[in-house]
Amino acid sequence: MSKQDPKKLFIKTYGCQMNVYDSERMAEVLGEKGYVSTDTPDDADMILLNTCHIREKAAEKIYSELGRFKGLKAAKPDLKIGVAGCVAQAEGQEIMRRQPMVDLVVGPQSYHRLPQMEEQVAKGRKALDTDFPEEDKFEHMKARPKAQRGPTAFLTVQEGCDKFCAFCVVPYTRGAEVSRPADRILTEARDLVDRGVREITLLGQNVNAYHGAGPTGEVTLADLIWQLNDIDGLQRIRFTTSHPNDMDDALIDAHGTCDKLMPYLHLPVQSGSDRILKAMNRKHTAEEYINLIDRIRGARPDILLSGDFIVGFPGETDQDFEDTMALVEAVKYGQAYSFKYSTRPGTPAAERAQIDPDVANDRLQRLQALLKDQQRDIQNQMVGREVAVLFEKAGRLPGQLIGKSEYLHAVHVHAPADMQGQIARVQITESSSNSLAGTLLQTVAA
Ligand code: 5AD
Numbered sequence: 001m002s003k004q005d006p007k008k009l010f011i012k013t014y015g016c017q018m019n020v021y022d023s024e025r026m027a028e029v030l031g032e033k034g035y036v037s038t039d040t041p042d043d044a045d046m047i048l049l050n051t052c053h054i055r056e057k058a059a060e061k062i063y064s065e066l067g068r069f070k071g072l073k074a075a076k077p078d079l080k081i082g083v084a085g086c087v088a089q090a091e092g093q094e095i096m097r098r099q100p101m102v103d104l105v106v107g108p109q110s111y112h113r114l115p116q117m118e119e120q121v122a123k124g125r126k127a128l129d130t131d132f133p134e135e136d137k138f139e140h141m142k143a144r145p146k147a148q149r150g151p152t153a154f155l156t157v158q159e160g161c162d163k164f165c166a167f168c169v170v171p172y173t174r175g176a177e178v179s180r181p182a183d184r185i186l187t188e189a190r191d192l193v194d195r196g197v198r199e200i201t202l203l204g205q206n207v208n209a210y211h212g213a214g215p216t217g218e219v220t221l222a223d224l225i226w227q228l229n230d231i232d233g234l235q236r237i238r239f240t241t242s243h244p245n246d247m248d249d250a251l252i253d254a255h256g257t258c259d260k261l262m263p264y265l266h267l268p269v270q271s272g273s274d275r276i277l278k279a280m281n282r283k284h285t286a287e288e289y290i291n292l293i294d295r296i297r298g299a300r301p302d303i304l305l306s307g308d309f310i311v312g313f314p315g316e317t318d319q320d321f322e323d324t325m326a327l328v329e330a331v332k333y334g335q336a337y338s339f340k341y342s343t344r345p346g347t348p349a350a351e352r353a354q355i356d357p358d359v360a361n362d363r364l365q366r367l368q369a370l371l372k373d374q375q376r377d378i379q380n381q382m383v384g385r386e387v388a389v390l391f392e393k394a395g396r397l398p399g400q401l402i403g404k405s406e407y408l409h410a411v412h413v414h415a416p417a418d419m420q421g422q423i424a425r426v427q428i429t430e431s432s433s434n435s436l437a438g439t440l441l442q443t444v445a446a
Pocket residue numbers: 054055167168169268270308309310339340341342343344
């Protein structure tokens with residue numbers, strides 16, 4: 001490599017969309033240090049794993065992934081290897097002990113300190129930062145670069161969580177709930193729109209608990225959505241992930257009245273059993289959740305609902321599981337994520353008696369079969385309907401584009417390549433396992 005060549009950065013992202021956003025921001029921060037992104041670890045000068053600690057499997061994957069980089073490090077001793085994200089936060093120094101080839105460990109609240117950490121590792125030292133600093137990392141990161149980008153973007157508005165569900169590591173890895181000031185978010189959103197973004201997904205571990213500082217007082221998520229609604233050129237707004245107890249009236253109303261807010265809502269319930277919900281510290285009942293769904297559907301009848309479920313939580317009986325199945329039957333989800341309970345050290349539920357893993361496996365299979373049926377039914381019901389598709393990229397077939405409908409279904413359409421980044425009316429003609437196909441009707445003006 002000649003002196004002028006930029007250094008190459010390979011980031012591998014695990015876990016949630018907040019990590020996707022953080023990886024983009026880390027790449028930008030390291031851009032200041034002369035790094036450009038590469039999509040393979042083979043020619044990288046720095047490899048960063050942006051990790052997830054939510055379930056045991058996700059965390060263990062990191063150690064096996066690191067093992068795979070041994071050969072690369074042996075061939076290129078200058079290669080720097082870093083671990084970021086929630087495993088970094090939870091396991092810190094332990095990572096360097098288990099994998100001595102790791103040069104850098106950075107927790108999710110410290111990414112703005114990456115330039116200094118990079119200088120340290122460039123000198124052959126190790127760097128570790130898993131503080132929860134007073135300063136807000138986003139406010140200490142430079143403005144985002146001005147390069148043109150794709151039509152959809154994530155924007156983190158809130159981090160951390162104060163809910164302390166008994167199974168969850170987030171309050172420990174991401175810390176207490178913090179909301180970014182509204183004006184920063186609006187500036188970042190306008191900037192994204194100037195660079196070609198048409199759809200913004202507001203992110204937060206508990207996004208509907210957002211309560212950022214505004215010029216005349218506190219701003220809620222509904223307020224923020226209405227302010228984003230006024231940005232010309234921004235056509236779609238989404239948000240994730242929400243807690244049922246933070247779905248306030250204004251936010252429910254916005255689903256019926258704000259044209260740019262898309263009819264899709266990810267609203268995890270985790271279980272349909274009141275006993276388990278209580279043991280999980282969810283602070284609501286199954287009936288309250290179902291009533292909430294009724295109100296949301298009252299505001300926006302065609303909304304597509306998505307959820308998260310955990311089976312095999314300590315103490316879950318057959319009846320508790322049947323209650324979860326009954327809740328799913330009652331709600332009808334268009335999309336869902338379901339998991340076997342995974343013990344997370346340091347969380348309250350980790351101390352409790354675990355249930356038989358075979359029983360948990362059987363339950364997971366039954367629940368997933370039901371959720372899959374519902375997902376397929378709702379997708380099939382789209383056939384014959386007209387939807388609006390925001391084209392994101394070229395499809396696999398020549399002349400084909402792929403985009404997302406309002407309901408977040410992937411839709412394949414034959415359309416001119418220059419329609420990427422535009423929204424068009426599409427008639428749905430086909431539903432296959434994971435996507436829809438349709439024919440182009442007309443373009444909708446931006
Ligand atoms: N075990 C299994 N699933 C979990 N989740 C969070 N913690 C655990 C755990 N310990 C799931 C929840 C949450 C989603 C992001 O991950 O369903 O909503």
